[in-house]
Amino acid sequence: MCGIVGLFLKQESLRPRLGDLLTEMLITMTDRGPDSAGIAIYGDAGTGLKLTVQSDTPAATFDGLDGALEAALGQAVTMRVVDTHAVLTIPEDAEAAARAFMKARGIRVMGCGAAMEIYKETGLPKDVAARFGIRGMAGSHGIGHTRMATESAVTTMGAHPFSTGDDQCLVHNGSLSNHNQMRRVLSAKGFAPETQNDTEVAACYISSRLAEGVNLGTALEGTLQDLDGFFTFVVGTKNGFGVVRDPIACKPAVMAETDDYVAFGSEYRALANLPGIETARVWEPEPATVYFWER
Incomplete structure (x- = not known):
């Protein structure tokens, strides 16, 4: 299960509403994973x-x-x-x-x-967001996750997003099958995961590729070759926001774009209350296709 959301603002006037919009999107996904939640906010540097x-x-x-x-x-x-x-x-x-x-x-x-701040804890999205005052936070973009633990314990450190590089973070819906092999590869490169969560392996992979000098789009393309399993990744960097699904794409995902923003949700209902959604271009991201936006 798990529910993931993301919002990349193009319109500067919406920046004061980022935290509030992301919180509403994430609360809508609560029944996809009620054990822990987290949000990464990209504010002013x-x-x-x-x-x-x-x-x-x-x-x-x-x-x-x-x-x-x-x-x-x-x-x-x-x-x-x-x-x-x-x-x-x-x-x-x-x-x-x-x-x-x-x-x-x-x-x-x-x-x-x-630019990035991350807040995550065990508990329902509405409670986690209230504890940290997420609704009042401004910024340019952000991603969020509500978790149903399947491969590791319900802990703060097991919650998403995972950040393994400066201004880099990732949320994930799915399960990786070669994460132990990738742990060894990434550890040898100096990007050793700290938890047992397979999502952190994916975050370390993205960080390792960005450290090699590739851009976010190329790093996301690499996941299709090097990571096995079922996954939908939503990634944030200081200037960017990206989405990729595995070639089978069995995990639900929907995106919307207007002149004001790009939004992602595990289900359409996460996007239904966004401003201007009635005129947005709405689509299901294609399997094995990278989508990313950068400033």
Whole structure:
């Protein structure tokens, strides 16, 4: 099962509504996977990188975290706490050191990037979105996922989206059959998955290809050759948004495009309340066909 959604805004005036529109789309997909949910929001890129971290004991973990990290890095750090997550703004050259700092303290890193913030937890989409105030978030594009666990436990780290590269994230409906083989290949390339979720393998694959210098479209085309199983992937990057389905395409998917946006949903009802949907071009993405948009 699982339900996935994505929204790529072309119209600047819609940016303040991104979080609200994505939340409504994801809530509509709740019955496809009610055990956990998550959303990645691409907002304005400022100076530095945004490192999104998570803790099951946020009051204790985040108390003084920014000051301790600032002292460790020797550079300025700011922090914004959002429920069980915190977004730390760090210098662009401090990512590796900041990740090592978090790992040593057992703090989970959800993702990092100039524009991207990721929020995910166990629970229903409506509850997860409310905890993090997703409705009030603005941005240019975003993707979301509501999960029905099949291949790994119901945990925060098992929830989607998965981010395995700066400003890169992926959500997935389906199941990969060669993920253990790909884990070994990707680990040798320096892109080792941290969880048992096969979706993270796909995210690492995309990140490894982008690191090789290919664009998002080429990276998505590579999944058709190198990843086996049934899948629909929706991917976000700093400037892009992409969709691909496996050659059999047994997982449901629908897309819509207007002059204002491109939208994806596991079912049409996820798109039904978008502004201007009545005049949108609506279609089912073809099997083994890559769709992507970049600014």
